[in-house]
Amino acid sequence: MRDKTHLEFIERWADFIKNKSQSEWRPKFNEFIDAQFDIAKRFRDNMEKTEQGRENLKNVIEWRKKR
Amino acid sequence: MSFTFWFQGLAVGSFTSDFNYNLMRVVRFFIVIESFYVMNFDRKIGDKNILDKFTEDFCSVIDRHCKYIIVSGFVAIASGRSRSTEDIDMIIEKISKEKFIELHHDLDKAGFECMQSSDPEDVFSYLEHRDNIRYTRKENKMFPPEMDIHFAKDELDEWQLKERQKIKFTGLDVWFSSIDFNIAFKEELLGTDKDIEDAIHLRKMFNGEFSEEKINKIKSMIKYLRRVR
Numbered sequence A: 001m002r003d004k005t006h007l008e009f010i011e012r013w014a015d016f017i018k019n020k021s022q023s024e025w026r027p028k029f030n031e032f033i034d035a036q037f038d039i040a041k042r043f044r045d046n047m048e049k050t051e052q053g054r055e056n057l058k059n060v061i062e063w064r065k066k067r
Numbered sequence B: 001m002s003f004t005f006w007f008q009g010l011a012v013g014s015f016t017s018d019f020n021y022n023l024m025r026v027v028r029f030f031i032v033i034e035s036f037y038v039m040n041f042d043r044k045i046g047d048k049n050i051l052d053k054f055t056e057d058f059c060s061v062i063d064r065h066c067k068y069i070i071v072s073g074f075v076a077i078a079s080g081r082s083r084s085t086e087d088i089d090m091i092i093e094k095i096s097k098e099k100f101i102e103l104h105h106d107l108d109k110a111g112f113e114c115m116q117s118s119d120p121e122d123v124f125s126y127l128e129h130r131d132n133i134r135y136t137r138k139e140n141k142m143f144p145p146e147m148d149i150h151f152a153k154d155e156l157d158e159w160q161l162k163e164r165q166k167i168k169f170t171g172l173d174v175w176f177s178s179i180d181f182n183i184a185f186k187e188e189l190l191g192t193d194k195d196i197e198d199a200i201h202l203r204k205m206f207n208g209e210f211s212e213e214k215i216n217k218i219k220s221m222i223k224y225l226r227r228v229r
Helices: A004-019 A022-047 A051-066 B002-015 B019-046 B050-063 B073-078 B097-109 B120-128 B155-162 B179-190 B193-205 B212-226
Strands: B068-071 B088-092 B112-114 B133-137 B147-151
Touching: A004 A022, A004 B133, A004 B147, A022 A051, A022 B050, A022 B073, A051 B193, B050 B068, B050 B088, B050 B097, B068 B073, B068 B155, B068 B179, B073 B088, B073 B179, B073 B193, B088 B155, B097 B112, B097 B120, B120 B133, B120 B147, B155 B212, B179 B193, B179 B212
Parallel strands: B088 B147
Antiparallel strands: B068 B088, B112 B133, B133 B147
16 A cells, blocks of 8 residues: 555655754644544544444544553 | 742732732642643644645545545554554556546645656556655655555455445544455455454454455455455
């Protein structure tokens, strides 16, 4: 699935972080990571509003506990 | 500073027994704290974050030119899995060079730039050679989020495009590949620990909303077309 452009992308990202001060890249990076967790949470919050959704969420939580 | 002033005022006030005055200050203090939490709560629920905006803005441009689907890691994240990904993977239907050049110019006008080249003919040659192309926002100067795009490779990708769906509860108005396809690809083709966990997550989260028969049919097609196992 991963092609050569993925490696180029990782190198470019690493260069960006290496060549910029922490105060420049860190807020951008944090915003990007936080956004992903916000999106995941929004889905779970919306699922909780239905009975089937609550049941499915319960199963996911139980599976995560067993891992 | 204002808190210190309030606290000092409260202390002095209590000595002077000015009870009503201090009670008003306490009430006002809690109103401020409450409105701060309400504002934060609203931000989480109502506002679109940078990844929502990036995804929806990008997809709305693509949608004007061809069929597309979001696949893989971002499907799991948008479906409630708390993990991160470096990019968003997208499959688009095969289009002609002329059509792609128009699409590239539209993306450019909408504020996106391609990592490989600014010349759409160059970019198209990547797609033709079954390579991926990557777009970011110009203002981000090649920093993520990034859209990783490739053409539909075979009948399997064309089938995915045909059966695309908008996934309820994601809050995102974009087309995803179906849950059946995501489970089948993750279990049969990708197979890393992360992918297997994504598949289990999707199976539990969408319990009763996918077909085991269809997943098996997709898996057979993966074996035949991608010749992995």
